[in-house]
Amino acid sequence: xxxxxxxxxxxxxxxxxxxxxxxxxxxxxxxxxxxxxxxxxxxxxxxxxxxxxxxxxxxxxxxxxxxxxxxxxxxxxxxxxxxxxxxxxxxxxxxxxxxxxxxxxxxxxxxxxx
Amino acid sequence: xxxxxxxxxxxxxxxxxxxxxxxxxxxxxxxxxxxxxxxxxxxxxxxxxxxxxxxxxxxxxxxxxxxxxxxxxxxxxxxxxxxxxxxxxxxxxxxxxxxxxxxxxxxxxxxxx
Numbered sequence: 001x002x003x004x005x006x007x008x009x010x011x012x013x014x015x016x017x018x019x020x021x022x023x024x025x026x027x028x029x030x031x032x033x034x035x036x037x038x039x040x041x042x043x044x045x046x047x048x049x050x051x052x053x054x055x056x057x058x059x060x061x062x063x064x065x066x067x068x069x070x071x072x073x074x075x076x077x078x079x080x081x082x083x084x085x086x087x088x089x090x091x092x093x094x095x096x097x098x099x100x101x102x103x104x105x106x107x108x109x110x111x112x113x114x
Numbered sequence: 115x116x117x118x119x120x121x122x123x124x125x126x127x128x129x130x131x132x133x134x135x136x137x138x139x140x141x142x143x144x145x146x147x148x149x150x151x152x153x154x155x156x157x158x159x160x161x162x163x164x165x166x167x168x169x170x171x172x173x174x175x176x177x178x179x180x181x182x183x184x185x186x187x188x189x190x191x192x193x194x195x196x197x198x199x200x201x202x203x204x205x206x207x208x209x210x211x212x213x214x215x216x217x218x219x220x221x222x223x224x225x226x227x
Contacts, residue, residue: 004157006157034214034215036217043201043217043218043219043220044152044158044217045217046214046215046216046217049214091155093157093158095157095158095215101212102160103160103215104160105150105157105158105159105160106157107156107157108155108156108157110155
């Protein structure tokens, strides 16, 4: 199946700094990508929908100025967590949708803010 | 998108069939049923999807009731590596303009030796 690569897989940062997470579709073009967050023992929560060449659409309650999303090409979307705080520590997962509408997920990024 | 209801957890003996139920009584005519699974600390993995006909692939079978209000995912010969959280999701459309995948709580399947 199609491959979606997320980088880094694990990151530790200091409180107040920003962290960028990359999501790449390796063997297909994705006009639409999705970003999720998952806290321990909970399900995935959709944060935003990223469309190539346009602004992301954020779900209710997700701060767009804190979670910056850029989808500058058909194979890359980035999520930047700005001014990270310990409560932002979570598992962040991206998903890319191919032209047939099939969604493929990255392996996730474990963010720890200390 | 319609809401789904799944049992919180299930056990299955290794080598036996695992049957995971899902209720989606408010499903609309243009909504598909998707199944994903998530092994601990990994991204979700696509399993199968369908509209109204039963579907089968190399991983599993999907049985959808005639009224489409419920479905069952069948893993024919469960192995220890099938231990995961299984998510049943209904989503508008299946093409590139389809709806978002909204995850519920899923079923935690434990396959035991």
